[in-house]
Amino acid sequence: MDSVNDLTLQCPIPIQQYPQVMLAHGGGGKLMHQLIERMIGPAFHNSLLDVRHDGAVFDMPHNRLAFTTDSYVVNPLFFPGGDIGSLAVNGTVNDLAMCGARPLYLSAGFILEEGLPMETLWRIVQSMRRAADESGVLLVTGDTKVVDKGKGDGIFINTAGVGAVEHSLSIAPASVLPGDAILLSGDLGRHGITIMATRENLSFESEIESDCAPLAAMALGLINAGIDVHCLRDLTRGGLASALVEISEAANYLINIFENSIPVREDVRGACEILGFDPLYLANEGRFIAFVPEAQADDALALLTAHLNGTGACRIGTVTDDRQPLVTLKSRIGATRIVDMFSGEQLPRIC
Amino acid sequence: MDSVNDLTLQCPIPIQQYPQVMLAHGGGGKLMHQLIERMIGPAFHNSLLDVRHDGAVFDMPHNRLAFTTDSYVVNPLFFPGGDIGSLAVNGTVNDLAMCGARPLYLSAGFILEEGLPMETLWRIVQSMRRAADESGVLLVTGDTKVVDKGKGDGIFINTAGVGAVEHSLSIAPASVLPGDAILLSGDLGRHGITIMATRENLSFESEIESDCAPLAAMALGLINAGIDVHCLRDLTRGGLASALVEISEAANYLINIFENSIPVREDVRGACEILGFDPLYLANEGRFIAFVPEAQADDALALLTAHLNGTGACRIGTVTDDRQPLVTLKSRIGATRIVDMFSGEQLPRIC
Numbered sequence: 001m002d003s004v005n006d007l008t009l010q011c012p013i014p015i016q017q018y019p020q021v022m023l024a025h026g027g028g029g030k031l032m033h034q035l036i037e038r039m040i041g042p043a044f045h046n047s048l049l050d051v052r053h054d055g056a057v058f059d060m061p062h063n064r065l066a067f068t069t070d071s072y073v074v075n076p077l078f079f080p081g082g083d084i085g086s087l088a089v090n091g092t093v094n095d096l097a098m099c100g101a102r103p104l105y106l107s108a109g110f111i112l113e114e115g116l117p118m119e120t121l122w123r124i125v126q127s128m129r130r131a132a133d134e135s136g137v138l139l140v141t142g143d144t145k146v147v148d149k150g151k152g153d154g155i156f157i158n159t160a161g162v163g164a165v166e167h168s169l170s171i172a173p174a175s176v177l178p179g180d181a182i183l184l185s186g187d188l189g190r191h192g193i194t195i196m197a198t199r200e201n202l203s204f205e206s207e208i209e210s211d212c213a214p215l216a217a218m219a220l221g222l223i224n225a226g227i228d229v230h231c232l233r234d235l236t237r238g239g240l241a242s243a244l245v246e247i248s249e250a251a252n253y254l255i256n257i258f259e260n261s262i263p264v265r266e267d268v269r270g271a272c273e274i275l276g277f278d279p280l281y282l283a284n285e286g287r288f289i290a291f292v293p294e295a296q297a298d299d300a301l302a303l304l305t306a307h308l309n310g311t312g313a314c315r316i317g318t319v320t321d322d323r324q325p326l327v328t329l330k331s332r333i334g335a336t337r338i339v340d341m342f343s344g345e346q347l348p349r350i351c
Numbered sequence: 352m353d354s355v356n357d358l359t360l361q362c363p364i365p366i367q368q369y370p371q372v373m374l375a376h377g378g379g380g381k382l383m384h385q386l387i388e389r390m391i392g393p394a395f396h397n398s399l400l401d402v403r404h405d406g407a408v409f410d411m412p413h414n415r416l417a418f419t420t421d422s423y424v425v426n427p428l429f430f431p432g433g434d435i436g437s438l439a440v441n442g443t444v445n446d447l448a449m450c451g452a453r454p455l456y457l458s459a460g461f462i463l464e465e466g467l468p469m470e471t472l473w474r475i476v477q478s479m480r481r482a483a484d485e486s487g488v489l490l491v492t493g494d495t496k497v498v499d500k501g502k503g504d505g506i507f508i509n510t511a512g513v514g515a516v517e518h519s520l521s522i523a524p525a526s527v528l529p530g531d532a533i534l535l536s537g538d539l540g541r542h543g544i545t546i547m548a549t550r551e552n553l554s555f556e557s558e559i560e561s562d563c564a565p566l567a568a569m570a571l572g573l574i575n576a577g578i579d580v581h582c583l584r585d586l587t588r589g590g591l592a593s594a595l596v597e598i599s600e601a602a603n604y605l606i607n608i609f610e611n612s613i614p615v616r617e618d619v620r621g622a623c624e625i626l627g628f629d630p631l632y633l634a635n636e637g638r639f640i641a642f643v644p645e646a647q648a649d650d651a652l653a654l655l656t657a658h659l660n661g662t663g664a665c666r667i668g669t670v671t672d673d674r675q676p677l678v679t680l681k682s683r684i685g686a687t688r689i690v691d692m693f694s695g696e697q698l699p700r701i702c
Contacts, residue, residue, distance in 0.1 A: 024696035028588025028634070033597075033692060052601060053523050054446040054584065055419025057516055063414060068406025069458035069511055070494045075502075095405040107420035109509045111462070143421045145507075147700060151426075153502040158460045158494075160420055160511030165408055172404050233405065237379025246384070250403055283379070341384060345375035349498060 011122040012038045021116040026146030035144065040110075043125045044132070048105075048140040056140035058105065061164050066101035068092060069160035075349040077120065077154055079198040081190070081210030084157055085127030087285060087351060090214050091236070092159040093135045097216035098232040098288060100171040100223055101163030103135055108142040108159050113152030124155060135214040137161070167223055173250030175230040178321035181297035182255065183290045185218060185304055186211070186312035187263040188240055192282030193271045195350045206267045213286030213309045221307065222290060227300045231291040234284070236351055241280040241327070241339050243289060244317075249325040257317030257339070259331045280329075281342050283350040291319065362473040363389040372467040377497030386495065391461075394476045395483070399456075399491040407491035409456065412515050417452035419443060420511035426700045428471065428505055430549040432541070432561030435508055436478030438636060438702060441565050442587070443510040444486045448567035449583040449639060451522040451574055452514030454486055459493040459510050464503030475506060486565040488512070518574055524601030526581040529672035532648035533606065534641045536569060536655055537562070537663035538614040539591055543633030544622045546701045553626075557618045564637030564660045572658065573641060578651045582642040585635070587702055592631040592678070592690050594640060600676040608668030608690070610682045631680075632693050634701040642670065 013035065024031040041049065048056040072088040082090075089106065096103040108128065112121065132139055169175075191210040197203070215234060222229050231251075233243045240262070248255045264272075264279045272279050286309055292300045297315060304313035327339040364386065375382040392400065399407040423439040433441075440457065447454040459479065463472065483490055520526075542561040548554070566585060573580050582602075584594045591613070599606045615623075615630045623630050637660055643651045648666060655664035678690040 022696070023699045024694075026588075027693075027696040027699060028590075028593050029632075029693040029695065029697065030691075031694070032588075033593075051523050051525070052597070054449040055417045055452070055512075055514075057415065057417045057450050057452070057522075059414045060411065060416060061414070063410045063412070064408065065411060065416075065513075066406045066408045067456060067458060067511075067513055068492050069460050069509070071460035071462050071496045071509060073462060073496045073498050098405040099408050101406070101408070105418055107418060107511050109420050109422035109460075109511075111422050111424060111507055111509075141419050143509075145422045145424045145700075145702075147424050147504060147507075150501070151504040153498060156462055156496075156498075156507070158420070158422060158462075158509035158511075160418075160458050160460075160509075161406075162416075162418055162513065163406075171408075172402050174402070237377075237383075239379075242379050242384075246403070281380075340381075342378075342380040343375075343382070344380065345373070345378040346380065348374045348378060349496075351496075 011119050013118050015118055018118055020118060021112045021114060021121060021146055023114050023146050026144055039122060040125060043129050044139040046138045048138060062166060064165040066096050066099035066163045066165055068095040069158060070095060071156060071158040072351060073156050073349050074351050076198050079194050079210055080207055081194060082212035083124060083127050084155060085124035086131040087212055088157040088159045089128050089131035090212055090285060091351060092161040093137060094215045094234045096161045096163035097219040098234050100167060100169055101165045102220060103137045103161055103163045103216050105162045106137050106139045106159050108139055108157060110144045111152055111156040112146045113154050114146055114149040116154050135216055169229055171229055171232055173231055173247045176247060176251035176253060176291050176319055177230060178253055178319055179294045180230055180291040180319040181294050181315055182317040183301055183304060184314055184316045185288050185310045187265050188284060188287060189264055189268045189279040189282035191285045192347055192350055193268050196347055204267055204271055208267055211284050211286035215288050218304055218307045218310050221303050222300055225303055227296050228293050229290060232288055234288040236283050236285060239281040239283055242341050244327045245341050248327050252323055252325050254320045254322035254324050254326045255317060256320055257329050259329055261314055261316045263312050263314060281346055362470050364469050366469055369469055371469060372463045372465060372472060372497055374465050374497050377495055391476060394480050395490040397489045413517060415516040417447050417450035417514045417516055419446040421446060422507060422509040423702060424507050424700050425702050427549050430545050430561055431558055432545060433563035434475060434478050435506060436475035437482040438563055439508040439510045440479050440482035441563055441636060442702060443512040444488060445566045445585045447512045447514035448570040449585050451518060451520055452516045453571060454488045454512055454514045454567050456513045457488050457490045457510050459490055459508060461495045462503055462507040463497045464505050465497055465500040467505050486567055520580055522580055522583055524582055524598045527598060527602035527604060527642050527670055528581060529604055529670055530645045531581055531642040531670040532645050532666055533668040534652055534655060535665055535667045536639050536661045538616050539635060539638060540615055540619045540630040540633035542636045543698055543701055544619050547626060547698055555618055555622055559618055562635050562637035566639050569655055569658045569661050572654050573651055576654055578647050579644050580641060583639055585639040587634050587636060590632040590634055593692050595678045596692050599678050603674055603676050605671045605673035605675050605677045606668060607671055608680050610680055612665055612667045614663050614665060632697055
């Protein structure tokens with residue numbers, strides 16, 4: 001794989017000739033060929049992608065694998081702490097990690113809107129490559145479509161991912177057991193607040209940056225250390241609350257969490273108060289929860305906090321033996337309330 | 352897997368309450384949950400999807416696999432012979448088949464525009480399920496995003512696919528050899544003309560239907576019969592001409608084709624003349640070319656013509672030993688011309 005430094009060069013498509021993406025860049029003819037051969041192919045260059053076939057063929061280390069996908073439609077495309085490119089790579093890497101898989105290969109499907117500045121596409125492609133390098137994944141197959149002006153919104157990216165499952169754990173909501181400790185990898189809400197603030201041109205005293213980050217090293221760290229991980233879930237759309245509700249519904253156990261154990265930065269809390277958001281529902285792109293046996297909770301927490309992206313990891317609750325699909329939160333003042341999924345739309349297009 | 356007949360029921364989301372897709376259907380809260388639990392989950396119901404995790408975990412029959420992706424932005428969404436749903440399944444199934452793989456698992460990423468009629472989504476989901484059943488593939492993981500009205504175009508679908516490679520052939524442009532016969536699986540241009548006619552509300556004497564069809568059975572039929580397949584390529588965007596140019600460039604051999612051996616239906620040819628299209632460049636969604644050794648060409652052709660989607664299969668040309676990346680066409684009147692990729696945009700958003 002080439003050095004990332006190669007990508008700090010200028011846009012490989014001549015900007016004066018093609019300042020913007022045109023419909024023909026998705027038409028299957030010369031311009032599409034040029035876009036792939038000059039920009040996308042070299043940016044992600046590897047022996048599988050270089051075959052330029054309809055797909056990539058490769059050997060997996062084992063027969064067991066994980067497969068996932070997400071589309072990314074975030075608005076704005078660039079925000080403090082990331083952009084749609086890093087989000088599209090980290091998001092799918094994280095979904096593989098939440099399956100307990102080692103992320104290996106990604107696909108990328110670009111839906112470009114006619115008129116997208118070519119430089120914008122180039123910045124995003126470079127960001128994707130850097131994120132892929134950081135997680136050690138290869139982008140091996142892809143597709144580019146262009147839709148007419150006014151029928152898209154600059155760029156949408158789909159990534160799918162394939163990862164190797166190198167253990168025999170069944171990491172899934174149904175594996176959650178009574179007594180499991182629930183660990184959270186760090187503070188909540190920065191991604192959601194960052195997107196909102198950037199979109200609405202709000203400024204806070206301190207700049208809040210998205211938590212967008214790859215989580216595979218942390219998740220695999222738990223597994224490789226012998227922690228009997230029951231479930232993992234990253235806290236994207238719908239935030240911590242929705243993740244817990246979904247898991248409690250699938251597992252059919254009541255989950256208890258404690259509000260004063262859930263870390264939210266002061267500036268994020270302040271922004272939430274001004275904007276009327278609840279941090280429990282805010283999207284994160286670099287946070288996850290892990291369900292582990294009580295006896296291994298301290299060890300697991302120590303493993304998480306040793307990671308750069310997990311320094312704020314903490315224990316936030318427990319799975320009870322009460323067989324109902326319910327999440328309860330004990331508030332700061334000692335009251336207990338039910339945590340539900342939100343109705344309606346809190347914050348559209350945050351990922 | 353449930354019977355397809357289950358899907359001819361009415362839309363499982365109450366239309367009176369939710370006649371259209373709303374932003375909240377992609378927001379991670381209750382409405383998104385309802386859309387997945389009532390419509391998408393049951394429509395594609397299988398044990399892997401039912402886990403409702405961030406991805407699917409499964410065992411492959413072998414370590415060697417193929418991985419591919421495509422996004423689908425076709426306009427209009429419904430057309431004679433297919434719709435965006437069947438296209439999204441068949442297109443990715445076909446890309447796997449062109450890698451010589453047996454298609455097994457698909458992902459689906461939906462990008463919905465706020466305001467899309469719920470019934471439209473339901474029709475498309477049903478069509479995807481029928482197409483998946485026809486090819487024996489399971490949709491095992493997915494994602495739904497909603498963008499604000501005016502920032503999309505009804506629905507875009509990305510599918511990625513994983514298939515099993517159960518042979519040791521290297522099926523790729525670089526495997527093409529001098530003397531290879533080039534087989535075409537049937538007549539050209541129906542998909543492109545169908546999309547154009549539907550979009551522009553043109554009518555021809557006979558209704559032209561898209562050739563949209565799954566190709567895996569035909570491709571695997573060749574391989575399983577022991578044909579030493581060198582390269583396979585489906586003829587989507589850019590048509591036969593672009594596929595041949597790409598392969599000749601990658602293989603670095605001059606390819607000769609014969610115009611009078613290339614089947615184009617009379618109604619398609621007439622439409623092309625009226626509209627100013629060249630059938631060589633028109634998109635197909637159920638046609639492919641196979642590069643096979645001369646000695647096996649007749650056997651391979653017999654295998655193709657035995658299939659419903661290959662009754663019109665024929666031999667259209669040969670790979671020469673001339674080491675240049677060039678495609679030449681011998682015309683009906685005996686003249687030879689160079690076939691190039693087209694510049695500009697012939698027909699946007701045909702897939």
